[in-house]
Amino acid sequence: MIVIGTGSGNMVVDDSFAGLDVAIVEEDLFGGTCLNVGCIPSKMLAYAAEVADSVRGAGRYDVDAELRGVRWTELRDRVFRRLDAEEAEGRAGREQSDFVTVYSGHARFVGPKKLQIELGEESIAVEGDQIVIAAGGRPSVPPPVAEAGLPYETSDTIMRIDSPPRRLAVLGGGYVAIELAHVLAAAGSEIVIVEQADQLLGPQDEAICQAFTELVSDRYELHLGRELTGLEGEPGALRLILDDGSVIEADTLLVAVGRTPNSDNLDLEKAGISTYDDGRIVVDEYQRTEVDGVYALGDICTPYPLKHVANREAEVVAHNLRNPDDLRATDHNAVPAAVFTSPQIASVGATEQDCRDAGRDYVATSTQYAEVAYGWAMEDSTGSCKVLADRDTGRLLGAHILGPQAATLIQPLVVAMTLDIDARTLAEQPYWIHPALTEVVSNALRDLNA
Numbered sequence: 001m002i003v004i005g006t007g008s009g010n011m012v013v014d015d016s017f018a019g020l021d022v023a024i025v026e027e028d029l030f031g032g033t034c035l036n037v038g039c040i041p042s043k044m045l046a047y048a049a050e051v052a053d054s055v056r057g058a059g060r061y062d063v064d065a066e067l068r069g070v071r072w073t074e075l076r077d078r079v080f081r082r083l084d085a086e087e088a089e090g091r092a093g094r095e096q097s098d099f100v101t102v103y104s105g106h107a108r109f110v111g112p113k114k115l116q117i118e119l120g121e122e123s124i125a126v127e128g129d130q131i132v133i134a135a136g137g138r139p140s141v142p143p144p145v146a147e148a149g150l151p152y153e154t155s156d157t158i159m160r161i162d163s164p165p166r167r168l169a170v171l172g173g174g175y176v177a178i179e180l181a182h183v184l185a186a187a188g189s190e191i192v193i194v195e196q197a198d199q200l201l202g203p204q205d206e207a208i209c210q211a212f213t214e215l216v217s218d219r220y221e222l223h224l225g226r227e228l229t230g231l232e233g234e235p236g237a238l239r240l241i242l243d244d245g246s247v248i249e250a251d252t253l254l255v256a257v258g259r260t261p262n263s264d265n266l267d268l269e270k271a272g273i274s275t276y277d278d279g280r281i282v283v284d285e286y287q288r289t290e291v292d293g294v295y296a297l298g299d300i301c302t303p304y305p306l307k308h309v310a311n312r313e314a315e316v317v318a319h320n321l322r323n324p325d326d327l328r329a330t331d332h333n334a335v336p337a338a339v340f341t342s343p344q345i346a347s348v349g350a351t352e353q354d355c356r357d358a359g360r361d362y363v364a365t366s367t368q369y370a371e372v373a374y375g376w377a378m379e380d381s382t383g384s385c386k387v388l389a390d391r392d393t394g395r396l397l398g399a400h401i402l403g404p405q406a407a408t409l410i411q412p413l414v415v416a417m418t419l420d421i422d423a424r425t426l427a428e429q430p431y432w433i434h435p436a437l438t439e440v441v442s443n444a445l446r447d448l449n450a
């Protein structure tokens with residue numbers, strides 16, 4: 001068996017495969033995006049940003065506190081000391097295995113089940129009865145940036161910079177942009193965001209997008225509905241030229257306009273494996289590609305490029321490799337996601353605009369953090385929880401939370417949607433702790449009257 005990529009791909013292999021000769025191929029850091037340049041470092045940094053924000057905002061709770069600074073270099077080193085050690089440990093663990101061989105190089109297909117692995121100057125051929133493609137994706141870089149010949153950062157690099165930029169221009173207003181803008185703003189950078197859509201975090205529920213965009217508009221300089229047409233200047237003194245002719249000056253540029261699946265570097269045509277126009281590998285519900293015995297998982301194929309989805313797909317692939325006569329399908333219903341910024345945003349299922357566009361007969365309610373006791377304690381004036389349900393059945397269709405701890409508060413709603421518990425049952429059957437913040441969720445469910 002051959003596994004390409006050690007993000008969620010690495011999770012496929014456990015001792016139940018010990019009877020096989022397993023090759024794991026990784027061209028970069030062991031553990032993939034999440035551990036090294038994605039979810040984990042960004043959240044470790046975001047937590048520090050949250051602490052800094054709490055100190056800055058302590059006065060509203062009649063607490064005297066003053067933020068003397070964020071020690072970026074120490075913070076960065078603490079985060080990556082831990083993660084680099086995890087990376088090394090993960091690699092060593094596999095290298096010591098007696099049924100796994102780790103190849104540190106780039107894999108390409110030369111036939112349906114044949115790969116060539118480039119190992120520096122040399123390359124070796126490997127063949128597998130079963131192959132798992134888990135090669136993930138990389139930050140997309142639009143032509144005006146790629147062609148300018150000037151330095152820029154992506155999520156792969158910016159978390160390891162030596163000092164926070166004085167003025168950071170961020171291209172894009174999605175997940176990466178909003179999370180890393182929060183981190184660097186807390187560390188002292190002035191933030192300018194250029195987003196082609198008219199609001200930040202476009203695919204979120206319309207009420208959340210609008211509220212969040214308004215909330216940060218006095219924190220960051222926003223250029224919405226704008227395209228970048230050129231990048232000029234010199235390293236450390238960049239000029240971004242926008243389509244309305246305006247010019248933004250910044251010392252550093254973070255490009256965060258989405259990610260490109262790594263399918264274009266695998267010579268998939270030699271294997272007979274096809275991709276969609278956006279580069280994602282075509283798989284069926286069992287994660288099978290068109291070639292028998294070749295599976296794909298995670299960002300290289302999924303419509304939901306999130307770590308918890310990649311992990312779930314890895315579990316499905318592992319099961320299906322072990323049980324080819326009893327295949328399991330991946331369930332992509334009720335996939336939740338959270339944006340770890342300030343305030344947090346979390347969502348699951350349909351947005352209100354989805355329900356409207358689909359012509360659904362639905363009911364929606366929105367409760368405010370300010371309406372529950374814990375929200376009073378927090379002096380919160382902007383948090384909200386929106387719940388959408390089918391008018392006839394009370395079946396939950398979606399939920400969208402903006403406010404502190406949103407990523408945690410959404411979980412009962414995810415559980416209810418997954419286990420098909422209707423809104424009334426979820427509101428009335430379990431006890432909801434008083435006066436916890438979860439009351440913002442139970443109140444929204446009660447208000448639905450569904």
Ligand SMILES: Cc1cc2nc3c(=O)[nH]c(=O)nc-3n(C[C@H](O)[C@H](O)[C@H](O)COP(=O)(O)OP(=O)(O)OC[C@H]3O[C@@H](n4cnc5c(N)ncnc54)[C@H](O)[C@@H]3O)c2cc1C
Nearest residue numbers: 005007008027032033038039107135136298299305306307
């Ligand atoms: C800044 C950032 C923050 C994020 N935060 C979150 C979050 O909070 N929550 C969340 O759910 N998701 C988050 N994500 C998304 C999440 O990181 C990804 O969905 C997930 O890591 C994808 O896992 P994967 O296994 O598919 O790919 P990856 O983890 O990218 O692994 C692919 C591996 O394959 C290797 N590879 C690629 N091509 C080859 C080749 N030809 N030969 C050999 N090796 C190859 C790569 O080097 C890489 O190590 C974040 C992403 C970013 C960028």
Ligand SMILES: NC(=O)c1ccc[n+]([C@@H]2O[C@H](COP(=O)([O-])OP(=O)(O)OC[C@H]3O[C@@H](n4cnc5c(N)ncnc54)[C@H](O)[C@@H]3O)[C@@H](O)[C@H]2O)c1
Nearest residue numbers: 142172173174175176177194195196256257258305338339
């Ligand atoms: N907390 C999390 O779960 C988390 C965090 C980070 C990343 N991720 C995953 O990684 C994926 C990639 O994140 P991302 O932020 O790079 O992509 P994204 O798709 O979330 O956002 C990209 C944004 O850039 C804008 N854009 C695209 N081209 C542009 C251009 N030329 N000029 C200006 N704006 C442009 C888009 O309109 C969009 O708003 C996400 O979709 C998500 O699945 C998840």
